[in-house]
Amino acid sequence: MFQEFRHLRVQDTSDVDHLLSPTQVHQPSTLRSPALEVMTDFIETAPVTVSGQLGVDEALEWMKSQHVRMLFVVDDRDRFVGVITARDIAGTRVMAYAQQNGIARAEVQVRHVMHGKEQIRGLTFEQVSDATIGDLMLTMQGSGDQHVVVIDEGYAGVKRVRGVISASDISRLLKVSFEIMYEAKTFAEIEKIVAHGGEL
Template identity: 55%
Template sequence: MLETFRHIRLQEIADVSHLLSPEQMQAPISLNSAAVDVMTDFQSIKPVSISQETQIDEALEWMKNQHVRLLFATADEGTFSGVVTARDIMGSRVMSYMQTHGLSREFMLVKHVMAAKRQLQALTYEQLQHSKIGDVMLTLKDSGEQHILVIDVGLAQVKRIRGIISASDVSRKLKIGFEIMYEAKSFAEIERVVTRGG
């Protein structure tokens, strides 16, 4: 079996001084760029999920390990049931639930603090295809949310979560401070910052 393979000659790299990055291969992104440019597409990147029965501190640790601030919560059979964010776990929602239900933190589960899918809204992938990044920024700012879910319809007309847009990803790609999106008094102020380059 091994005789079908061959050694590949390694090359010297003493004269190499540059690292390639994806950003060098893409056109610069602006508020007028296609909104799909800032979506994390689950057709190519696996969503980070967790069982809704997981203890909240374990969920927070999983977020840290995966470098995300939102997890997709799943029910026993692996179906989508909602989302939980770091803000949900570290905020007042936990304390409120603990006091109301007489639970200690060690017994708090993702399902106790997550936003159930019936409470969530999303954009359709089709809407996103006809939108610009500026439209998404305005939508994020008006909603006060840090994430927007994107849905589409798959085979047999099954609705599914297609992707997610994160405010932190948008600000990173536009090279502006994350807080500017939420603290700016107007959208024109955001436009000025983006145009000046941060």
């Protein structure tokens, strides 16, 4: 049964003293780093999806288990129809819908409070390929978006969502909260915040 596999010879580690960290391999990301560094590319990582019929609290649990703050909503034919974020579920949107429609919170489904794809803004893969993290940060700061989808064209000109960029991923990569960046008045101040690990 296991004939195609082989035992590997394990090594003694008593003479190993050091741990490698990513900063020793890659230069730390900055505002001038390529925007592609913060894009979740669906060629490499599958999008986390949810049915519009799922209850909002179940959707929130699904987000937590997948370590994401946004889900792509698909219909019964797996077509992209919108997105829902943790903020949508945890905020006032769900209760407002429940009250307006005279139903309990437990009856509110993803499709009731999601953002339909016609409401979602995106960037093309070409734009992102030619941009820096600073460009993305400025764009998202200006629009107030926490997530931006990235669109490209497949065979025969079929448009598809190629990936997503999230404010939280940018914050994590630069080790600076987006809220602190919003307080900065100039790009020079933002660069100073990044250089000093979140302090002005």
